[in-house]
Amino acid sequence: MNKAELINAIANASDSTKAQAEKMLNALGDITTQQLKAGGEVTLPALGKLTTGERAARTGRNPQTGAAIEIPAAKVAKFKALKSLKDALN
Incomplete structure (x- = not known):
């Protein structure tokens, strides 16, 4: 949709x-x-909860050259589905 x-x-x-x-x-x-x-969280009724999390810095690879690159740490959004939504999908 x-x-x-x-x-x-x-x-x-x-x-x-x-x-x-x-x-x-x-x-x-x-x-x-x-x-x-x-830094808060948002609960969407009947769907789930949105929160923030931390993704650590890591070493990755450039897919074209194969060279190692440093990927910096970042804040990311996380979604956790409510049990009622999981049950409705299964």
């Missing part, structure tokens, strides 16, 4: 316009980004 399809689905499910649904979706993305940047 792409963004346009998701906007249509939100608009249909919430009896709102596509413009309102797009605003809601964009606001959710902005709020989630701000919260994760601040």
Whole structure:
């Protein structure tokens, strides 16, 4: 499902316009980004929890030359699905 399809689905499910649904979706993305940047977590009801984690620095390989390169440490977003979502998928 792409963004346009998701906007249509939100608009249909919430009896709102596509413009309102797009605003809601964009606001959710902005709020989630701000919260994760601040080191917080975001729980999405019936889906799961978004948190931040640390990925350690490591040595990688350039696939074209085979030369070793250093990949720096980074903050990453992590998603943990709720048991109810896992059960629904299985």
